[in-house]
Amino acid sequence: MSDTEAPFRISIPDDELESLKQKLALTRFPDELEDAGRDYGAPLADIQRLTNHWKDTYLSKWREHEAKLNEDFPQFTRDIEVDGFGTLNIHYVHKKSTVVDAVPLLFVHGWPGSFLEARKILPLLVEDSPEHPSFHVVVVSLPGYGFSEAPKKKGFGVPQYAEIGHKLMLALGYNEYVTQGGDWGSLITRKIAQVYGPKHSKAWHTNTPIGEAPHPTRRPWLLLSYLLFTLSPKEKAGLERTKWFQEKGIGYFKEQSTQPQTLGYSLADSPVGLLGWIYEKLVNWTDEYPWTDDEVLTWISIYWFSRAGPAASVRIYYEVSNQSPEGFARNIETPIPLGHSYFPKELAVLPRSWIKASNPTLVFESEHEGGGHFAAHERPEGLVSDLRKMFGKGGPAFGVVPGKTGYVWLLMLPLEVYVDRLSQVLRIDSSWDSC
């Protein structure tokens, strides 16, 4: 396979910046009901403030923001062939640790996320320390997101996204690897686990854990109201949150999974429309995260300036819903070890017993007091700490990628340390065998 990897830097053409500026200057805002708060959607005051900041300040400083992005993310593109769909040019971040035997990790985002979500965890994951493992990190821009091409044909679903992630890792020389994913990234890394594990994918971690309800019924909430007596206060709160999302937060999902192109014209043509559509989720899906205006606008800009345009990003809902009419909580078992991080403001917060029953290879769990859907962005230290525990010495997935434990090879250290560490490693290895 010829190597089509090329280094990539974000460099938005001047005419695109100019066009955005002109559109922003022509923004026509809707009115809003008195005391609407967030009940009816993203609040007008927020959207107006953000739009004005975008137009008057952020956009004129775009080259600074762009430079910072390029500094934080070493980026590349390469062609990847997908069975039945031809070749797609894929954008990704690839940051290696100085630790030669770092654990290769593929990070997969969702919607309305992007490669940007890895910004804070990247330096932490590659960091070298005797106290915790290091990772070589690959952050893929899913087809139709960021600076990756979008599929041109119908039917590009979870297996295809999984194929992209897997082939990318192989192309980078990572024959064996682990994955971390949330939102669509969770479904995709689960598919990677099912199709390419345990041969290639050795273990996977998600911050969007799911499980099947014990007795599917047309009135699950009626059933649940009986179960509420047996649930902990945290679990009850979690179900309340889940209920809120199903009842009030699901409009975008219904539209995107049925008429994505209709919606797409708005998202592609109106910067404030795109801003409103995404910002509502950035606020409602997080746990009181104090978004700065620059943070929000950088996030939106990745969508606005994306290679395939914002409309492409929502098609995944249509494709996957059509391919999985029975829902996403079926056939979720994987043949490899799995780790979960539980954040209380995630969108589906289900009783632990349901999750455990559906995930027999669950080897790691971590519960957090705060945090929501965008874990890597909201709680980077918390998430990385979980990965370090899961993959580090003494952890349930330590050494799961043979020869890539995530630690410096110990010959460089004083002999005593070497002897001490070697005996530790031998003890841990034998306990892993007995798992």
Add this chain to the structure above:
Amino acid sequence: MSQALSSEKPFQISISSFDLTLLRQKLELVRLAHEVDNAGWDYGVPLSEIKRLTAYWKDTFLPKWHEHEAKLNEDLGPQFTRDIEVDGGFGKINVHYVHRKSAVVDAVPLLFVHGWPGSVLEVKKILPLLVEESPDYPSFHVVAISLPGYGFSEAPQRKGFEAVQLAEVCNKLMLSLGYTEYVTQGGDVGSLVTRKIAQIYGPKHSKAWHTNSPIGEPPHPIKRPLLLLSHLLFSYSPSEKAGLERTMQFQKQGSGYFAQQSTQPQTLGYSLDDSPVGLLAWIYEKLVNWSDGYSWTDDEVLTWISVYWFSKSGPAASTRIYYELAQAYPEGIFSGVQTPIPVGHSYFPQDIFVVPRRWIRAANPTLVFESDHESGGHFAAHERPEELVSDLRKMFGKGGPCYGVVPGKTGYVVDVIKFGGRD
């Protein structure tokens, strides 16, 4: 409301040059979405349609706006606005409406109520037919209201403005025009509103109502046990099965807009108010999917969209009713359908909600008139104006079940002398 103190003012649509210029500038900057190969209508409105309509809008329709505007004013004339006070702290809302009287003095006063994504424009074709004078069928004085938040009516400013308030506005409008007794015709949201009018203001003011969006609740073991029994014992006709198929398809594939508008209308609103092509696509998808092969011309579509784009309160305001209805009726809008006055139904097979006849009859005990059509969809007044008017003429005409339902306003010229007592 006494005539002497009425705030009624004549109205003509007259879009400012500022608004026209802004639209032109936005159309010049349009950035279109890409599409997958061979998408057809599967993913939403096809790119080829949007490309064509957008180019036509910018290059042809908009430069000729004044002609279209003049035609609209002519077709919808005469138009008016007046202030209507709404109970419950909503204050005064300035309401836009069409009021066309028949030459027949005792014509039946009829209120026509549109829905979403409709507007007062939907009355255009049936207006001349309804007011027309003839010995063979009744005539109507027609009032077509722009619901608050639509067309050239103001929008409510406070939360909670739902069907009850819309009904109040409609009733007060009819009373203010001197029609203390009247009948109504409504589809879509207009059907809900006219049903509410019937329930609250009937039979005192609203005497009978007609809808082309008939509904009924499905069989239920506790709520509708006999219907359930019939459902289990007696099969449905092929056309009823086809209707159920269509209804389920709509629920599955076509109700994304409904879910969004019922939960986060403001979020959607930023797109609809800012992007003409976004608004076009959002509405055009329904114009095509909800009608029965209707051959929309580009001018028709763009006129329809323009009423939304240039609306007094902006397009976002029109979607809020879905949210308010979801809040006010958590059990859904398909229960509590009964009214104390006669109701008439027109059934069009390609409407979006087509359920078995026995469900509808069970839910509507005062059903006195039914009319089945071989074709036609959701926008009956626009797609099948002659058929809809024919139904109203049969329902309210001599020999019909609602003849003379408004005392003294039979819809006919008083003809005892003229026709030598043929009556």
